[in-house]
Amino acid sequence: MAKLLVIGIGAGDPELLTVQAIEALNRVDVFFIPDKGGEKAELRERRLAICREFIKGRDFRVVEVAAPKRNSAFDDYRANVEEWHARIEADYARLFATEVGEAECAGVLIWGDPSLYDSMLRIVERLHARGIVVDYEVIPGISSIQLLAARHRIPLNRIGEKLEIAPARRLRPIADDVDSVVVVLDGERTYREVDGEAFDIYWGAYLGTADEILVSGRLADVRDEIDARREAARLAKGWIMDTYLLRRRR
Numbered sequence: 001m002a003k004l005l006v007i008g009i010g011a012g013d014p015e016l017l018t019v020q021a022i023e024a025l026n027r028v029d030v031f032f033i034p035d036k037g038g039e040k041a042e043l044r045e046r047r048l049a050i051c052r053e054f055i056k057g058r059d060f061r062v063v064e065v066a067a068p069k070r071n072s073a074f075d076d077y078r079a080n081v082e083e084w085h086a087r088i089e090a091d092y093a094r095l096f097a098t099e100v101g102e103a104e105c106a107g108v109l110i111w112g113d114p115s116l117y118d119s120m121l122r123i124v125e126r127l128h129a130r131g132i133v134v135d136y137e138v139i140p141g142i143s144s145i146q147l148l149a150a151r152h153r154i155p156l157n158r159i160g161e162k163l164e165i166a167p168a169r170r171l172r173p174i175a176d177d178v179d180s181v182v183v184v185l186d187g188e189r190t191y192r193e194v195d196g197e198a199f200d201i202y203w204g205a206y207l208g209t210a211d212e213i214l215v216s217g218r219l220a221d222v223r224d225e226i227d228a229r230r231e232a233a234r235l236a237k238g239w240i241m242d243t244y245l246l247r248r249r250r
């Protein structure tokens with residue numbers, strides 16, 4: 001029965017691949033690589049480059065997986081995501097039947113770490129429940145959040161304090177007891193609406209790549225700089241990928 005490896009590849013630099021990830025890459029016969037088109041083409045290329053660079057002395061195949069868009073007609077976010085996952089699951093079920101031999105190993109390469117704001121493990125659970133994927137392994141990767149902390153040379157939490165992780169759409173309001181919160185998936189520059197006197201920000205874009213940008217300081221002081229650099233980079237590259245830590249000032 002076909003096996004699946006869900007491999008975290010780190011959030012940028014190929015040198016962030018772990019030894020376990022490289023070993024896993026070298027067990028895969030068929031890679032499923034999402035083709036999201038347009039701005040995500042660079043991320044697809046990075047995945048292929050990793051395969052070419054780190055797989056030694058064995059053949060592998062690459063199967064493009066069309067990445068369906070989320071339906072915009074829903075009001076209910078969870079129902080929307082559920083319906084979207086069902087369509088992705090159906091695509092993978094078909095590809096497993098047609099592209100992966102009985103005794104073969106399939107692989108998916110997950111940006112950063114598979115446990116962090118990525119749908120793939122939920123899709124795999126569904127495939128597993130239906131008996132389409134019988135056996136699977138998860139290989140952890142270095143996430144964008146770890147990279148953010150390393151680049152700014154900071155711990156993510158303060159001693160004994162909580163650390164929260166939030167998608168930008170769930171950031172506000174920031175409760176009084178929140179000391180440190182990492183924000184991902186911010187297409188709307190949500191940091192603009194946070195009290196700039198109350199928080200420091202540690203911001204990073206395109207972490208682990210040649211285009212990496214880092215800005216840190218009191219939010220009120222650096223907010224305009226982040227805005228300007230973010231917009232210039234977004235226009236130059238056509239897409240932006242950024243994350244940040246907000247830490248309450250004392």
Ligand SMILES: C[S@@+](CC[C@H](N)C(=O)[O-])C[C@H]1O[C@@H](n2cnc3c(N)ncnc32)[C@H](O)[C@@H]1O
Pocket residue numbers: 011012110111112113114115116117118142143144145183184185186204205206207208209241242243
């Ligand atoms: C769908 S989530 C995937 C997170 C990923 N699984 C991880 O472990 O980092 C995508 C979000 O992660 C953050 N992100 C991922 N890679 C990044 C990078 N290289 N630089 C800055 N932010 C990144 C951004 O907030 C982006 O909107």
